[in-house]
Amino acid sequence: MKRNRGRRLVLDPVRESLISSSGAVLVRQTVRVAGLDRELSAALSPWRAARASHDPGKVLLDVATAVALGGDCAADIAVVRAQPELFGPVASDPTVSRLITTLAADVDTALPAIRAARAQARAVVWGRRRPLAGTPGSRNGGQVIVDLDATLSTAHSDKEHAAPTFKKTFGFAPMCAFVDHGEHGTGETLAVDLRPGNASPFNSADHITCLDAALAQLPSSERGQVLVRADAGGGSKALLHHITDLGLEYSIGFPAHGPVQAAIAAIPDDAWIDAINAINAINADGEPRDDAQVADLTPWMPAPTTPTRSPARFGPQHWPDGMRVIARRERPHPGAQLRLTDRNGWRITCFATNTPTNTPTNTPISTPISTPISTTGPGWTVDVLELRHRLRARCEDRIRGLKDTGMRNLPFHSYAQNQIWLEIVALAADLLTWTQTLAWHTHEPARRWEPKRLRLRILTVAGRLIHSGRRRRLRLPRDWPWNHLIDTGWATLHAT
Known part of the structure; x- marks a missing residue:
């Protein structure tokens, strides 16, 4: 029997400043290019409490980002919260829960507001x-x-x-x-x-x-x-x-x-x-x-035979x-x-x-x-x-992609809360698609990747955060096969 000559792996208790979702910088840049953060903030301003420290639009966008990264419930926003250098300050789980409950209580007004913000951002993306x-x-x-x-x-x-x-x-x-x-x-x-x-x-x-x-x-x-x-x-x-x-x-x-x-x-x-x-x-x-x-x-x-039922009552x-x-x-x-x-x-x-x-x-x-x-x-x-x-x-x-992006199992008991959740799912799906549209050219295969492949190869790659020259630098793994896609996407998003 041949001995395994690979070196023994030991978990080092020392921690470093790493980003576990480095590829999500493309998603964040897409949000800025589309103006989605501003649109959601304006659309959900009526539901912001007087002394609230977290903007409802930012909270909803953080939940959508977590879903885009593979989350399937509101508690998965913890993945985003754990990376403040990339996503900024993120609300706590109780704050997220209160916001979804508040929006669900006024669902007939909240849903059109969220959809209007999505429509405005979509017009910007299509215009670019x-x-x-x-x-x-x-x-x-x-x-x-x-x-x-x-x-x-x-x-x-x-x-x-x-x-x-x-x-x-x-x-x-x-x-x-x-x-x-x-x-x-x-x-x-x-x-x-x-x-x-x-x-x-x-x-x-x-x-x-x-x-x-x-x-x-x-x-x-x-x-x-x-x-x-x-x-x-x-x-x-x-x-x-x-x-x-x-x-x-x-x-x-x-x-x-x-x-x-x-x-x-x-x-x-x-x-x-x-x-x-x-x-x-x-x-x-x-x-x-x-x-x-x-x-x-x-x-x-x-x-066709002559209809016998009333169109006014039964339709055409x-x-x-x-x-x-x-x-x-x-x-x-x-x-x-x-x-x-x-x-x-x-x-x-x-x-x-x-x-x-x-x-x-x-x-x-x-x-x-x-x-x-x-x-x-x-x-x-x-x-x-x-x-x-x-x-x-x-x-x-497309339906399979939605089910891989939070729609496979609706997490709340309330019907209205699950309506809000589906809007978050649609928002997360749009973030992924808009990133593919804006970051890569038409014939690039990454434009056609489904969410699971996009996460595995692009979004969830780890990187090291370096503070140098009054700037923060995000360094990717040296031998990651898809580094060129992240580099190209980053450059394209900044050029659009």
Whole structure:
């Protein structure tokens, strides 16, 4: 047996002036660049006590910083408090608890105040470096894609309004809205609305409320070119009419029942075209996807029946004008169970959109097109529209990132306090995303890292604090593989 020649490690009782979260200097600089500290301080000033020594905005920002560093409860602010050289004076746990209780007591006023501060900071960040490709204010490449989706958050005790969920768990069902940054970025959390666990994923009122909150988070100049994406849970007449009335576009999952089944039975086989995998600079037409085809079902959809219920009482009873229904069929993977909506061994999924196609690639010449052909947009053919809708799956990555940033388990018993906590979670997620947006250029892989990887490689690296020449210097480990990212990010944030 070979002996281990490594030197024996001994814990030295001597302590040094070290910073355990050296990479968080990028987050702190992002706060200053975005002006988030000033905005939160002004927004929460009505809740500051006369003799308070800690500003409520600073307290909330410190809690959000702790969550961004990996904390999952208010007590984890101790990590920030232990590093005053980096984060300044930090409030005690009782002070944090009193502030969250105070804000929860006036939650209907406090939530809009916090959201307004986030919106102002977001406008500053987008003004310095827009995280999306294309031309701002234009739907031709500059489109802002807002993804809506509901998720589940487990409660391990009987918290207020926690309830059994449709997946046989117990907890809450928040509704989330995100901005998709595309292939060269991650995404921003626009809104997280807390809901009881028994809330329906098909509730149109909840989708509309979350969408309106999300649109209010966008800079005013960016709200006119929004595309709203959602799964079949958002496929309601009320939501689609709401989006249409706002003058926006949508790409929403559509149930493959009734009229869709009739259209699929009537559509000829030559109307199906190959789905595509991706569109890039090398292959502008996209690579065909094996065993997957798409078709525009709109010309073959049967005429809608006359509604019998009152629109004034039950909401819109017809689908909005200009809606197209696009279907995708593919062979299920081995072992997958077929569904009632599958046909001839093909798995059928559909979505609805009001984006007109440029060329009717899959429609017979003799068949009229129900929607006028548009000459704008980056090649909106049926297969490209289907690919655009399929990329909605990146929303699941954003939800996973939120659950890694404090949303996995809501820490308070009170429903209102957990609402405040979700705003802190959204704030922490924004801090991470804005840091990635401002610190690194578009093609840098660090722009796409999820929170766990960003913390492991950048934020939680230890450093030594040196006082020299009336200045404080933070020295990083000599052989840390990602030192260049911290150096580049620091220089870029100071240059913006």
